[in-house]
Amino acid sequence: MLRSTLTAVAMALALIGGSAQAQTVSDVLGAAPTEAWRDLDLGNTLVMTLANNETVVIELAAAFAPRTVENIRTLAQGRFWDGLSINRVQDNYVVQWGDPNAENAAEARSLGRAQTQVSPQEYWRARRDLPFTRLRDGDVYAREVGFSGGFPAARNGREAWLAHCYGMVGVGRDTAPDSGSGAELYVVIGHAPRHLDRNITLVGRVVAGLPALTALPRGGAALGFYERAEERTGIRSVRLASEISGGSVAGQYQVLRDDTATFQAYVEARRNRREPWFFQPAGRIDVCNAMPPVRVRPAG
Amino acid sequence: MLRSTLTAVAMALALIGGSAQAQTVSDVLGAAPTEAWRDLDLGNTLVMTLANNETVVIELAAAFAPRTVENIRTLAQGRFWDGLSINRVQDNYVVQWGDPNAENAAEARSLGRAQTQVSPQEYWRARRDLPFTRLRDGDVYAREVGFSGGFPAARNGREAWLAHCYGMVGVGRDTAPDSGSGAELYVVIGHAPRHLDRNITLVGRVVAGLPALTALPRGGAALGFYERAEERTGIRSVRLASEISGGSVAGQYQVLRDDTATFQAYVEARRNRREPWFFQPAGRIDVCNAMPPVRVRPAG
Numbered sequence: 125m126l127r128s129t130l131t132a133v134a135m136a137l138a139l140i141g142g143s144a145q146a147q148t149v150s151d152v153l154g155a156a157p158t159e160a161w162r163d164l165d166l167g168n169t170l171v172m173t174l175a176n177n178e179t180v181v182i183e184l185a186a187a188f189a190p191r192t193v194e195n196i197r198t199l200a201q202g203r204f205w206d207g208l209s210i211n212r213v214q215d216n217y218v219v220q221w222g223d224p225n226a227e228n229a230a231e232a233r234s235l236g237r238a239q240t241q242v243s244p245q246e247y248w249r250a251r252r253d254l255p256f257t258r259l260r261d262g263d264v265y266a267r268e269v270g271f272s273g274g275f276p277a278a279r280n281g282r283e284a285w286l287a288h289c290y291g292m293v294g295v296g297r298d299t300a301p302d303s304g305s306g307a308e309l310y311v312v313i314g315h316a317p318r319h320l321d322r323n324i325t326l327v328g329r330v331v332a333g334l335p336a337l338t339a340l341p342r343g344g345a346a347l348g349f350y351e352r353a354e355e356r357t358g359i360r361s362v363r364l365a366s367e368i369s370g371g372s373v374a375g376q377y378q379v380l381r382d383d384t385a386t387f388q389a390y391v392e393a394r395r396n397r398r399e400p401w402f403f404q405p406a407g408r409i410d411v412c413n414a415m416p417p418v419r420v421r422p423a424g
Numbered sequence: 425m426l427r428s429t430l431t432a433v434a435m436a437l438a439l440i441g442g443s444a445q446a447q448t449v450s451d452v453l454g455a456a457p458t459e460a461w462r463d464l465d466l467g468n469t470l471v472m473t474l475a476n477n478e479t480v481v482i483e484l485a486a487a488f489a490p491r492t493v494e495n496i497r498t499l500a501q502g503r504f505w506d507g508l509s510i511n512r513v514q515d516n517y518v519v520q521w522g523d524p525n526a527e528n529a530a531e532a533r534s535l536g537r538a539q540t541q542v543s544p545q546e547y548w549r550a551r552r553d554l555p556f557t558r559l560r561d562g563d564v565y566a567r568e569v570g571f572s573g574g575f576p577a578a579r580n581g582r583e584a585w586l587a588h589c590y591g592m593v594g595v596g597r598d599t600a601p602d603s604g605s606g607a608e609l610y611v612v613i614g615h616a617p618r619h620l621d622r623n624i625t626l627v628g629r630v631v632a633g634l635p636a637l638t639a640l641p642r643g644g645a646a647l648g649f650y651e652r653a654e655e656r657t658g659i660r661s662v663r664l665a666s667e668i669s670g671g672s673v674a675g676q677y678q679v680l681r682d683d684t685a686t687f688q689a690y691v692e693a694r695r696n697r698r699e700p701w702f703f704q705p706a707g708r709i710d711v712c713n714a715m716p717p718v719r720v721r722p723a724g
Contacts (some may be wrong), residue, residue: 213639216638256611262562264564264708265710291516299700313613316615317713318706319695319709322703323702335515339513339515340640342639355550395619400599403547404622404623406618408565410616
C-alpha cells in the first residue's frame with residue numbers, strides 16, 4: 125500500500141515536470157514530439173534579402189498588431205523596401221531599416237497603397253481571448269510575462285503586449301504616438317530595452333538570420349545612424365514568404381509551440397541548467413532568456 | 425503653520441528626488457557636478473588593441489575577484505595575449521578571446537609567471553564591507569541588485585556577486601569549477617545571461633570600444649567558434665593602462681559614480697523616461713538597463 129502510494133506520487137511528480145527537472149535543454153529538444161513544433165505562418169512571414177545575399181526571416185505577430193501587420197504586408201507586396209537600406213545600428217539597442225530619405229518629402233519613396241500611419245496605435249491589446257503561456261518567474265517591468273503564439277509577451281489585469289526581447293521587431297515612429305506606418309522597422313540587438321514596451325508597436329520576431337543584422341558595423345552618428353550613405357547595407361528585397369515563387373527558405377523553419385509540455389520542460393531545463401558545466405542552477409528565468417527555440421525541420 | 429509644514433514636506437520631497445523626476449537623462453548628465461564622475465582605476469584597467477587598430481578598454485573589478493584580477497594583471501605584464509586572437513563570437517551571448525591552441529598542450533602558449541588556475545573560484549564574495557547602491561526595482565534572479573564601484577551586482581543575505589550584463593567581462597573555464605585562470609576572457613554581447621551568475625568568475629566591464637567586439641562576424645562552428653583560423657581577429661596587445669608609456673587612451677574616460685545623487689537621478693530618469701517621445705514611462709528598471717554611464721572627460 126505504501127509502495128503503491130509512493131509510486132503514484134512519483135508518477136504524479138513526473139507528470140507535473142519532476143522528471144523534466146533532470147533534463148538538459150538538449151535532452152528536452154531531442155525528445156520533443158513532432159507535434160510540439162509548428163511551421164511558420166508563411167502569409168505572415170517576411171523574407172528580407174540583403175545586398176550581400178544574407179537572408180533574414182521575420183515572423184509577424186498579427187494577433188498583437190493586426191492593422192500594422194496588414195500595412196506591412198501591403199508594403200511588402202508593393203516592393204516598398206526593395207533597394208532601400210539599413211540606416212541605423214546602435215550598439216546594445218537596435219538595427220533599423222527603411223527609406224533613408226523618409227524625412228525629406230521631395231525624395232521620400234511613396235508607400236504606395238499602404239497607409240502612411242496606422243492609427244490608433246497598437247502598443248497593446250485586450251488580454252481577453254489571447255492564448256498566454258505564463259512564466260512563473262516574475263518580471264521587473266510587468267505584472268505577468270510569458271508567451272503567446274511564440275512571441276514574448278506581458279500583461280496586466282486588462283491588457284497584453286509584446287515584450288522588447290533580443291530579436292523582436294518593431295515599428296519606428298516620430299514623436300507623435302500614431303506616426304508609425306511599418307515602413308521603418310527595427311530589431312532589438314542588445315539587452316532587452318523593456319522601457320520601450322507599450323511606447324511603440326512591436327510586430328514580430330526574427331526567427332532566422334539574425335546575425336546578418338546584429339553583426340553589422342555600428343553607426344557613428346547620433347542614435348547609431350550611419351554618417352555616410354556608402355556605409356549602409358542595401359536591401360535587395362523584402363517579400364511575404366507565401367508569395368515567393370518556388371517556395372521560400374522560410375518554409376524550412378519550425379518554432380517550438382509554447383502551449384506544449386515540451387516547452388514547459390524546455391523552460392525548466394533553462395531555468396535550472398543540468399549540464400555538468402553548471403555549478404549553481406539559477407532556479408529562475410527571465411522571459412527574454414526563454415524564447416521558443418527555432419529549428420530547421422528534420423528531413424523525412 | 426499648516427502652510428509651513430506643507431512647504432517643508434514639499435522641500436523634503438524635492439530633496440529626495442521629487443524634482444529629479446521631471447528630468448531627462450540628458451538633463452541629469454548635463455547638470456552632473458564634476459565630483460560625480462571618477463577616473464578609471466588605471467592600475468586595474470586593460471587596454472586591448474586589435475590587429476585592425478580598434479581599442480577596447482576594460483575596467484577590472486578587484487573588489488569582487490582579487491586573485492583572478494591579480495592573475496590577469498600578471499598575464500598582461502607578461503604580454504600573454506599579444507599575437508593571440510578572438511576565437512569565438514556567439515550571437516546573443518559572448519565574444520571570447522585567448523589562445524586558440526590552449527587545449528593542445530604541445531602548442532599552447534605558456535602563462536609565464538601567472539597561475540594556470542585560480543583556486544578557489546571567485547564566483548561570489550562576502551557581502552559584508554562591500555559598498556552597494558541598491559536598486560529598488562527588484563530582479564528576476566536575485567534577492568537584491570544594484571551597483572558596487574560602478575559594476576552591476578547582486579546579493580543575498582550573505583554573498584554578493586557581479587551580474588552578467590551586456591559588456592561585462594568574465595573568465596572562460598572548463599567543466600571543473602576551478603579551471604579558470606583569466607587567460608581566456610569573454611564579454612557578454614546579448615541579453616543578460618544571468619543564469620551564468622555564480623557559475624563563473626566575472627572580472628570587469630568594457631567601458632569603451634565595445635562595438636569593436638560586438639560587431640564582429642559570428643562564428644559558424646558550435647558555440648560560435650570560428651571554423652577557420654583566418655576568420656579570427658588578431659590581438660595586437662593587451663596592456664595595463666597604468667603601464668602604457670606616454671599615457672593611455674584609458675586616461676580620458678570617466679564613469680559616473682554610483683554612490684551619488686546624480687546617479688540616483690540618472691536611474692530615475694531612465695526608469696521614467698521624460699523625453700517627449702515616451703508615451704508611457706516604465707516606472708521600473710532592470711539592473712542591466714541602469715549601468716553607470718561613461719564619458720570622455722571634458723576639456724579644461
